[in-house]
Every structure is written in structure tokens, then in C-alpha cells.
Amino acid sequence: MFVKFIALILFTLLIMLINLCLGDLTVAPIEALQAVFGQAGSSEIHDVIFGIRLPRLLTAFVVGLALATSGYLLQALSRNDLADPYLTGVSSGAAVGVACAMLCKLDFQTIPFFAFIGGITASFFVASIARGSGQYGVSVAKLLLAGIALSSVAGALITLAMTTFGTQLMAQGLYLWILGGISGRNWQELIPTVSYVAVGLIVALAAAKQLNLLALGEETASSLGLNVGRSQLIILSAAVLLASSAVALSGMVGFVGLVAPHLSRRLFGRGARLQLVCSGLTGAILVLFSDLLARTLSPGQELPLGTLMALIGGPFFIYLLSFSLDQVHSQ
């Protein structure tokens, strides 16, 4: 387990280094690292590495970390491996929040906050539908269907708001952002969002024990002295905060929260504390790798990150669905 964990960290660092070096301008690893520490060989390298690639790389890292952790938390909460911020409509809710904030011309200090308001509203809506009339437990089929419905409504709301209130330039910018991408992200956008993500991660790590108890089911958890409602609210808030921050940074990048916890569960089992860290890192690797492909597959042109993730994640979701369809049916 320890060896696997170290390997995961090394692999994360390796893919970060590759992302730093590859692109329209290929930079040698040593030179790239020198540039990171402010000792670039030339001003051109400094501009490319420090001005463009490093913030972009860190954005990819943060987005992957946040989405995967959020997905893990939602899966633990709903006790189903098919939950993810994108599929449950949390991301769409957050996107409405971001669109509102953009229309009001708010800056990046407050955009993640608006995303959070949108995300938490969506999550309450979806959770109340999925919970049904029973005292405990959620219906996974309802959870996913409510997520789909909510996503459509949210998409329509954003379009409506943009065509009514926004300028054409704004609408274009928003459209590109929704497609999901992290190109052109700079330090001014990254740094405030990181603080939101940090809060979400700290809360999630502090709730690791509650996650282990909730894994036994709400009834058993409560008989072990856990205040189930309060724990769920705290964990849900952390999950939404993480997903919303990611949406604010990178738009609608789907399936990271679905795929990463799965891979990490295969490798590291289900213990909450380890799983929180490892899902997060796996998600970061996934987004870093996708972004590398997005930047390098067709030189001179860039694929939107969200499109690429959908190409990877969509089939994976179908694969999972075909294996757990009976489970979805029975609930």
C-alpha cells in the first residue's frame, strides 16, 4: 500500500513535469525546472513556463483534485459509485452561479462563491428528489435522472440569461468556458480559487471518520452515535464547494469525479482518509493527462478539455452502468 502510494505521488510529479516541458515550444526538463524557480535561461522560456504553462498546470491539478474529491464525497454520501458532480447536476447549478456572477461583472474573488450558491441549491434540489419519502437512503436512479433534468434547465437558464442581458462578446466567452477548458487561466484566477478548494479539502479530510461511519448506512451510523444529518450536510457542502470551485475555474469538465474515485478504489481500497487523498491525486493525473492531450494532439489548435474528458469518461460511465444496472433497478 505504501509503495503504491509513493508511486502515485511520483507519477503525479512526473506528469506535471511532462506538462511543463511539452507544447508548441518544447523545453528540456532541467530548463523548465530552472524557469519554475525563477532562473530561466531566456525571457522566452520564462514567459512560456512561468506565465503560461505553470499556472495552467496548477489549474489542471487543482481542477482534477477538486472534481475527483467531490466525486468521491458524493459517492460516499449516496453510497453509490455512479454519483459525480457532473451527473448529479451540481456542476450545472454552479455554472448558473458563475454565469450570474459574470453578468454582474464580478471578479474572481467572488465567482467561486456564486458558483457555490448555485451548486448547493442544485444539490439540495436533487437530494430532496432522490431521497423520496423514506427516512433513510437515496434512490440512485432518481438521483441521476434529477441531475439530467436539472442540467437541461440550468443550460437553458444560462442561454436565456446570456441572450437577454449579455453582450455578444460575453456570450462567446461564456460558451467557451462552458465547454470546459483551462487554457489562458492565469495566476489572478487561480490563487483565489485555490483558497476555496483548500477549505473544501480540509473539511473533507476532517470528516474522514464520519465517511467511514456513513459507509455502514445511515441507520447503523446513527446507532454508533453519529449525527447523520449534520455530517451529511457538512460533507455535501464540502463536495459542492470543491466542485463549484472547479467549475468556476474550468467550466463543465465532466466524469473526472466518476472515473478517478473508481480507479483509486481499485488500487487503494475504501478507507476514507487514504481514499480522499488518492482519489484527488488520481483526478489530478487524469486532468493533467487530458490537458496534455488537448494541447498536443493537433498542433496549433486546442481541443476543449471538457470534450476530451467526455470522450474518456462517457464510455467509462456506460461501462460502469452496464455492470451495476441491476443495482440501479432494484432501488
Added chain:
Amino acid sequence: MTSVSERKILKAEQVGLGYANKGKVATNIIEHINLVLEPGEVLAIQGPNGSGKSTLMKGLARQLKPSAGTISLDSQNIWNMSIVDFARQVAYVPQSLETPHDMTVNELVRLGRNPHQSWWSNQLSKADIATIDSALDRCGLTRLSTKKLNELSGGEKQRALIAMALAQEPHFILMDEPTANLDFRYQLEVIAIIKELKEQKIGIATILHDLNLSARIADQIALIGPPPSASPSTIVAKGTPQEVLKEDLLRAVFDVELAFVHDEKSNLDLYVPISISKKSATLNGAAD
């Protein structure tokens, strides 16, 4: 009745329980429940399917808030206690864990220490480890402690759940059909554990379907009557097995004809359901 303050007592007084149904007022499933459970006592709850046994169990386990009456522990309303405080004194053993889980027995039983730990820490003290080891030992799971739950047999899983409850160091353990889906041998294993817990002065309330098992281990049996025409059910008889397991009562409540056999070899009274009785045998006749 005077209650000694030292002695722990779990008590239900005029309790009604039901489920709220989205905005509508909850309709009670059971009503007018009066029960007293003392340490070292085994209370068996019996009754037909749908009579509200599990609902009563959820009420006693502080999972479901009574719509009427009070459930108290040492004359303190359990809903005025903190959930942690309650979990230190009363443990609940569910019928089964909701999902197959790749958690080990040891990991599961460790979680039983939760009410004794701070909210964020799962660090185990030496005393915690001793309690966990003893819980595993009492349930005969020491050798299986590193096995995963989904590798266990039904009986072993049930024992793991009981071991988790024991790790809570409770005064009372509530069990929702601990012998459901178990074959004879595993049923007897569970019964043996219950007997041992009784000797350690733990009060046990358990739902049992098998009259013969109840007769062997229960100090008290509460027989819950079926709802005649949609009204809430209630306890129709309560007392020692000899008092409650009577032909007319059982026939009325379960609507079956039973045979009673005394086995000389084991010196046990045995109950054998023979056939479904005619509907004419009414509950009202028996409850008087």
C-alpha cells in the same frame, strides 16, 4: 414503583410510533406500548409480519421519534440525550449491513468505539484495543478478524455486527431479528451469544420469529397484535414465556393452529405450527 437511581432501566411509556409521509400527519403503526427492560434481562418481541416489531425496535433504538408517549433511559427521555451519550449506553444491531463491504471484521468492530472517541479522531487507546479484542473474542471472531465482511457466512456476519455493538460497551443491546436467514446452527450460535451477554448483565431486546427460541432465552415476551382493520397494533400480551406462549393467544395473533409438544430429552416445550386457522378466531377474544 420506585426506581433505584443506580440501576439502568430502558422504559417505554404509552409510546406510539409511525412514519411521517411527506407533509401528511404520521399514522401510527403501533400505539400504547409500555415496556421495561432491565440489565441482564432478555426481552423477546414477537408478532406477525407487519405488526410493527421493527418499528418498535427503531423507536427504542432512537432511530424513530415517538409520536406519543416517552422512551426513557434512567428516567431521562432518550430524545433529550445527545446521540453520542445514547450510543454509549444502547447499541443497535441491524438485521444486516446494507451493502456488501470490503471492510474487515476488525475495521467494523473498531467503529463500535466511535461513541467513546472525539468526533474527528479514530486513534485507539490501549483500553479501546482491549475492548475490541474482548468483543471479538466473546463473539468467537478472533481468528476471523482480518477477513473481509463479504467473505463471511451469514452467521459470522451477524456475529461481527454483535461484536461491533459490544465494542460500544452498552448497557443495552437491541437486535432486529438476529436469527433471520440463518440456519439452525447459526441461530443457536446467536442464541448462545445472547445468553452470555445476559450473564454479563447486558439488557437485550430482540425480535425473534421462532417461538421455540424465544421460549428458551426470553425472560419476557411482548406479543404484538396484528392490526385488525387498519388500526395501529399494540402489545396484546406481555410476561414470561409460560404466560404468553399460550395456545389461544398464539392462535388469535398469528391466525394459525399450533401443536404443543414436550420433549423429554431436552426438557423443552416445543411449538409447531400445523395449519392456518379459520378467520373466526378473533383477536378480541384473546386480548381480554
